[in-house]
Amino acid sequence: MGKIAGQCAYPEVPGPISCTNGFCSGDVMYRIIAVIVLVLFLLVAPALAGGPKFIVSGKVEKVIDASTVLVDLPTRSMKMTLRLYGVEPPHMSQPCGAKAFAMLKRKILGKNVTVDIHEKTSSKQMISIVRYNGRSINRDMVAEGWAWAVKTGLDAGIDTELADAEGEARKAHRGMWKQQNPEPPGECRKRLSQQERKTSKKN
Secondary structure, eight states: OOOBTTBOOOTTSOSOOOEETTEEHHHHHHHHHHHHHHHHHHHHHHHHHOOOSEEEEEEEEEEEETTEEEEEEGGGTEEEEEEETTEEOOOTTSTTHHHHHHHHHHHHTTOEEEEEEEEEOTTSOEEEEEEETTEEHHHHHHHTTSSEEOOOSSOHHHHHHHHHHHHHHHHHTOGGGGSSSOOOHHHHHHHHHHHHHHHHHHO
16 A cells, blocks of 8 residues: 555554655564564474474494484584484383394494484484485384384474384284383383382492
């Protein structure tokens, strides 16, 4: 809408807005609001859409445990500790703990992988999807019954994919699901911690 002498023709803004030399103060306000809305959209949209923050490639130098690996990134001249996104393997003291660890080593140790990094933990580990030959190692570990799927809330699509993979593994009695009622690793760690406290009190 055009401008008229003495006030701007913006009906949604209450009250008259003064104009000087053909320029209305309301123009500045609308431009500021537009910029603020655009900035907020650019900040919030990626979080709503999910997806990795960045993608890197490198070689798996070490498998630390059944959900943590060390990757050498030659193009960045650095090494990075990665935590598998949404994957919770059995504790090493549990029946399938050592097997889960061995399976992850067999899959990617010494292999060149692509890494979708989603988040950084307080311990400076990168929460990531690790891919080898295009396959999600995270999903494979869950689908083969070597890990529980853990909902992270970082990416709804991946959370659902891993949950579905766990359901498939349970139905097919793969990996640890061959056991009648495998103990979740969180409960195992809690139990071991309680045992350690009891032992320390006796000593």
